[in-house]
Each structure stands twice: as C-alpha cells, then as structure tokens.
Amino acid sequence: MPDETDKPLISLIVPFYNEEAAVEPFFAETVPVLEAIDWIRFEIVCINDGSSDGTLDALIASGARDARIRVVDLTRNFGKEAALTAGLDEAAGDAVIPIDCDLQDPPSLIPVMAEEWKKGAEVVAARRTDRASDTFMKRAMSALYYRFHNALAEVKLPENVGDFRLMDRRVVDALQDLPERHRFMKGLFAWVGFRTVIVDYRREPRRHGASKFSGWRLWNLALEGITSFSTVPLRIWTYLGLAIAFSAFGYAGFIVLRTLLFGNPVPGYASLITIILFMGGIQLIGIGVVGEYMGRIYDEAKHRPVYLVRGRYRGNHAVGELSAASGIRERERRARQVDEEQSHAA
Ligand code: UDP
Numbered sequence: 001m002p003d004e005t006d007k008p009l010i011s012l013i014v015p016f017y018n019e020e021a022a023v024e025p026f027f028a029e030t031v032p033v034l035e036a037i038d039w040i041r042f043e044i045v046c047i048n049d050g051s052s053d054g055t056l057d058a059l060i061a062s063g064a065r066d067a068r069i070r071v072v073d074l075t076r077n078f079g080k081e082a083a084l085t086a087g088l089d090e091a092a093g094d095a096v097i098p099i100d101c102d103l104q105d106p107p108s109l110i111p112v113m114a115e116e117w118k119k120g121a122e123v124v125a126a127r128r129t130d131r132a133s134d135t136f137m138k139r140a141m142s143a144l145y146y147r148f149h150n151a152l153a154e155v156k157l158p159e160n161v162g163d164f165r166l167m168d169r170r171v172v173d174a175l176q177d178l179p180e181r182h183r184f185m186k187g188l189f190a191w192v193g194f195r196t197v198i199v200d201y202r203r204e205p206r207r208h209g210a211s212k213f214s215g216w217r218l219w220n221l222a223l224e225g226i227t228s229f230s231t232v233p234l235r236i237w238t239y240l241g242l243a244i245a246f247s248a249f250g251y252a253g254f255i256v257l258r259t260l261l262f263g264n265p266v267p268g269y270a271s272l273i274t275i276i277l278f279m280g281g282i283q284l285i286g287i288g289v290v291g292e293y294m295g296r297i298y299d300e301a302k303h304r305p306v307y308l309v310r311g312r313y314r315g316n317h318a319v320g321e322l323s324a325a326s327g328i329r330e331r332e333r334r335a336r337q338v339d340e341e342q343s344h345a346a
C-alpha cells in the first residue's frame with residue numbers, strides 16, 4: 001500500500017456564523033464527495049466566526065466523530081473576510097478551497113477543481129452561470145458594482161466569481177504575504193494573479209437559515225472593495241475642484257462684463273444660494289471620501305491582528321493554546337502534525 005502521506009492534502013475552509021442547522025447537512029454532503037477523490041487526503045477547517053447559537057458545539061461534535069474535521073473558534077464575529085483569512089492561516093493543505101457552509105457552493109464541483117489542479121492550474125475559480133437564487137435587486141446591484149469597481153480599479157474583478165475556488169499552496173502563501181489588515185478577499189484573490197482556470201456552476205438557493213449579508217453589510221463590503229483597490233475617488237477631487245474653479249472664474253468675468261454694460265440691479269438670491277449649497281455639498285462629499293480612506297489608514301496603522309482565536313479543536317479535545325492568538329503562520333508545524341496523524345491512522 002502506498003504511504004497515505006504521499007497523497008496531496010486538500011484543505012477546505014468553511015466559515016460558520018450562526019449556522020447551527022447547516023453543520024450536519026454540510027458534512028453529510030461534502031465528506032463523501034471528498035472521500036470519492038482517491039488520490040487526495042483532505043481536512044476540513046471550520047472557522048466559527050463568533051456564532052451565538054449552537055454552531056460551535058455542533059462543529060466540535062462533528063470533529064469528535066471525524067478527525068479530518070478541525071475547528072477553529074474565533075473570539076467574536078470578525079466577518080467573513082477575516083474568517084477566511086483565519087482559514088488560510090490555519091490550513092495545511094497543498095491546495096486550499098474556501099467554501100460556504102450553506103451548500104450554495106456545490107461540493108460536487110470539488111472533484112472538477114481538483115482535476116484542473118492536477119493538470120497544472122494554480123487557481124480554479126468557480127463562476128456562477130445562473131444566479132436565479134438571488135433576488136433581482138441583488139443581481140442588478142451586483143452587476144452595477146462590478147462595472148463601477150472595474151472602471152475604477154486597476155486590477156479587475158472577474159464578474160460572478162465569488163470566494164469559492166481552489167488555490168494552490170503557492171497562491172495561499174502569496175495571499176498570506178500581503179500585509180494589509182483590511183482584507184477584501186475577492187480583490188486580493190484577483191490581485192495575486194496566477195494561472196487561473198474557470199469552471200461554471202449553477203448557484204442553488206440557500207439550504208438552511210438566512211443570508212448573513214444585509215443591504216448595509218453589502219454596501220460596506222462594496223466600499224471596502226473600492227477603497228482597497230482604487231485611489232480614483234481620492235484623486236478625482238483635484239480635477240473636480242479645478243473644473244469648478246475654472247467655471248467660477250469664467251462666470252466672474254461674465255458678471256463683471258454684464259455689470260459694466262448693464263449696471264447692477266442686485267437680483268440673484270436664488271442662484272447664489274443654489275451655488276453655495278451645491279459647493280457645500282460637494283465639499284462635504286470630498287471630505288467624506290478622504291475620511292473613508294483616512295479611517296482605513298488609521299486602522300492599518302494600529303496593526304491589530306485581523307482576528308483572534310479562542311481555541312482549536314480536533315477529535316474530542318482542544319488542541320493548541322486556548323489563549324487568544326493571532327494569525328501567525330504556523331503552517332509547517334500543522335502540516336507535520338497532519339502528516340503524523342494521518343500516517344498513524346493509515
Ligand atoms: N459568514 C461568516 N461571518 C459573517 C457572515 C457570514 O463566517 O459575518 C459565513 C456564513 O456562515 C456562510 C458564508 O459566510 O458560510 C456566506 O454567507 P451567506 O450565505 O450569508 O452569504 P450569501 O451567500 O448570502 O452571499
């Protein structure tokens with residue numbers, strides 16, 4: 001029998017936020033799919049993103065039954081981007097696949113991704129061909145957002161490609177070497193590049209529970225995307241200011257001439273107040289945009305970790321330190337640990 005540890009290890013990264021009902025169905029569907037790929041080993045790294053329901057207990061129970069399921073418990077809800085970052089730091093795999101736990105990202109696509117990876121792709125990104133499961137509003141806003149983002153940002157986001165993708169270890173290393181704390185994952189994925197193959201799938205409706213992304217959260221994610229990948233909103237004010245200054249200059253000349261030719265009957269309250277309010281509005285918007293960027297610079301400057309880990313579980317016991325630790329790279333240590341355990345098991 002060939003040594004189990006010769007097989008490449010694939011890590012699934014699964015963020016869970018109040019997904020108690022989704023835990024069991026997720027493993028029930030995913031584990032057989034992974035087991036059917038006979039040339040790989042796998043681990044499922046579950047990130048509990050500060051759930052307030054029974055998600056953590058359900059995850060630990062699943063982990064106790066199956067040693068390939070690992071649980072990482074964050075100290076609070078840090079958001080999906082941070083949870084994915086935690087997953088990338090924790091994963092030991094030769095390839096890593098972030099996947100949603102609500103089965104909207106079909107596990108049946110994993111063997112297809114793995115095949116493409118075997119053939120030499122460094123990234124295998126899944127593209128939604130059919131988003132009928134999203135509301136019309138969500139699709140329209142999303143299309144608009146991609147347009148807007150790609151018009152402003154230097155690195156284009158491929159449309160309808162989410163976080164569900166396979167990434168080779170080299171890609172994950174590259175992502176971990178990006179030092180920023182504001183982690184707009186879709187943008188970072190696009191930024192690192194690499195040889196990418198696209199596979200299409202149909203997006204099914206959510207199996208359990210409700211979406212965690214309200215309109216407000218999506219709006220903030222959109223702001224995060226723009227401010228992380230474009231400085232156009234900052235720089236546009238110079239040009240807008242210049243344009244307004246020049247028109248004001250022209251208009252001043254016109255008024256001087258008109259006064260010289262026809263005298264000054266002093267009307268113009270309406271135009272005056274309109275221009276004052278308009279200018280006031282424009283200035284506030286400009287300050288607001290600068291504020292968006294400044295706030296982010298402030299956040300970056302504080303150098304806080306992206307997330308904190310309360311504990312890690314494997315089998316039916318806690319592993320690793322229970323104190324709060326940050327996303328320090330421990331991949332090599334973990335990889336050895338996984339190798340040891342799986343060769344024991346084999
Ligand atoms: N999620 C998370 N932290 C959050 C919000 C969401 O870990 O703060 C997880 C959630 O549990 C799910 C995935 O991110 O596994 C996608 O969330 P959701 O299905 O609500 O997003 P949608 O599919 O509606 O875009």
Ligand code: MG
Nearest residue numbers: 100102104206
């Ligand atoms: Mg979903």
